[in-house]
Amino acid sequence: MRRLRTWGPGLLLVSPSIILVGIFVYGLIGLNVQTSLAETRDRITNRITNPGGVANYLNLLGDDRYQHALWNLLVLTVVFMVGTMLFGLLWAVLLERGVTGEGAFRSIYLFPMAISFVAAGVAWRWLLSPAQGPDQAIGLNQLFLKLGMPWLQSSWWSSDSSFNMAAMAIPAIWQLSGYIMALFLAGFRGISDDQREAARVDGASEWQLYRYVLFPQVSPVALSALIILGHMSMKMFDLIYSIAGANSYTAEVPATFMWIQLFPQSNPTGAAANATVILAIVAIVVIPYLIYTNHTEKDGRA
C-alpha cells in the first residue's frame, strides 16, 4: 500500500498518454494488420479481389508495380543516404575547424530543414523540369545552358532510366544535409581540445587526426544519422507527391503507391498490406537501435 502511494500518482498522471499512445499507435497498427489480411470481393462481379490472409502479402510482393516501387525506394534511399551523409560530414569537417563567417554558413546550410517538403517540392518541381535544349529548357537545365555546360542537362526523375529516382534524392539531400551537419558538428564539438593537441604533439597529420582520433568518436552520431535518414526515406511521401504529382508511376515508391491503392484503386486491403510492409522495414532497423541505445545509456550511467 505504501509502495502504491509512491508510484501510483505517477502512473495515474501518465495514464492518459499511455491510453492515447496505446490506442493510436499500437491499437491502430493492429487494426491495420487486420485490414490487410481481409478477404475482399468485387461488389458487382463478386470476383475475389484479395484472397485474404498471408496471400494478400504474397500478391503484393509479387505485383510488378509494387516491385517497381520497391526498386525506386532502394535507389532513392541509397543515393539519399550516401549523399546526405557525405555533404553533412564534409560541411561539419569544414566548419568545425573554425572559419570566418561560420555562423552564417551554418544557418544557410540548415535553413532548408525549416521548410516543409511540400513547399520545397513545389520549387524543385520547377528546378527539375525535364525539358532540354535552348528553346525548351527551364529550371536547372536552363541554368546549365546559361553556364555553358549543356552536357549536364538531364530529364531528372522523369527519365526512362531505372535509376531515375537518384534525381529525386537531390531535393531530399538538399533538405537534410544541414541537419546531418548539425549532428556531426555537435559530435565534433563534444570532443575535448586536449585530444587534438595531444595528437598533434605526437606528430599526427591532419588526416591521421581525423582518421584515428576524431572520426571514431563521432561514429555513434553517424549511426543515429543513418537510422534517422533511413526511416525518413522509407516513409518519404510529401516530397515525391509534390514533385511528381499524385499519379506518377515513374516516381512511385511504396508510400505513394499506398495512396494510389487507397484512393484511385479503392483497395484499402492492399494499401494496408503495403503500409504494414513499410512499418516492418522501419521496425527491423529501429527496434534494435532503440534497444541498443537503451543499453548504452544504462552502461553510461553505471
Place this chain on the structure above:
Amino acid sequence: MTITADTLTASPVSAPRHGRRRITPMKTVQFLLLLAFACAVLIPLYVVLVTSFKGGADVSAATAWDLPHIFSTEGWSSAITRLAPALGRSLVLAISAAVLSSILGSLNGYVFAKWKFPGADIVFTAFLFGMFIPYQAVMIPLQKMLLEIQTHGFAWIDGIPKLILVHTIYGIPICTLIFRNYYATAVPTEILEAARVDGAGMLRVYWSIVLPVSIPGFVVTLIWQFTSAWNDFLFALFLTSPRNGPVTYALQELAGGQNPDYPSIMAGVLVASLPTLLVYIALGRYFISGLMSGSVK
C-alpha cells in the same frame, strides 16, 4: 544526443575557439569551398524569390533565371489572398497542437525522469517507437475511426480540430523524450526528495519546483511541434480537404493547376514557409536542440 540543461543553455553547435590561427592557403580553400556550397544551397531560394516578384508579362521560360525586369507584387498579393484562410487554419493547428503535446510531454517527462513506476522504462521505450512509425501504418484505421467519431455526435471533429487531435497524440512521444532527458539533468533529485519528505505531493512538487525551470524544455518542444504540425502534409491529405485543411494542402492545390502562374506559386511557397522560417531565424538555437533530440539519445 541527450537534451540536457547544458545543450539548451549553450548552443550545441557553437564554436569553442581553437585559438586564433593565421590565414593560410588551406584556410582560403576551406572558405571558398564553404562559399560555393552555400551558393548551391541558396539556388532554390534565389529562383523562388526572383520569380515571385515577376509580373505576368515578365514570366517567360527564357528569362527564368534573370532578375525581374519590372518589379511586381502581383504574385504575392494573389498568393496571400488564396492562401490566407488556410494560413489562419494552419496557425490555429500548429499552436494548439504544440501547446497540448508540450503540456502532456512535460507531465510525462517528469514522471519518467523522477517519479518512475514499475515498468516505466518499458512504457517509455514503447512511446519512443511511436516516434519512428511510418504514419502510413496507422492511416487507414485512423481515417475510419475519426470518421466514426465524427458521424456519431462529434461533427466538429473535422478539418483542423481533427488534425489538432492527431498531431497532439503523435507528438506525445517526442515531447516526452525531450522533457524526460531535460528533467533528468536540470532538476536535482535531492531537491525533489527534500520536498517529498516535507510532505509535498507529486503535483505540488511539479507545480512549484519542476514547472518553473521547464521553460527551456517548453521552448524546444513548442518549436518542434509547431514546425512539424505546420509542415505536415500526409495527415492533411488523408484526413482533411482543401476546403478545411492546412496551408500545405492549399499550397499543393495552388501549385497543381493546369496553367501554372509561377509568380504566385513561388510567392505561395514563401508565404507558406514564412512562419517556420521566422521561428528558425529567431530561435535557431532551440530549433537545433529540437532537431538533435530527433536522434533519440
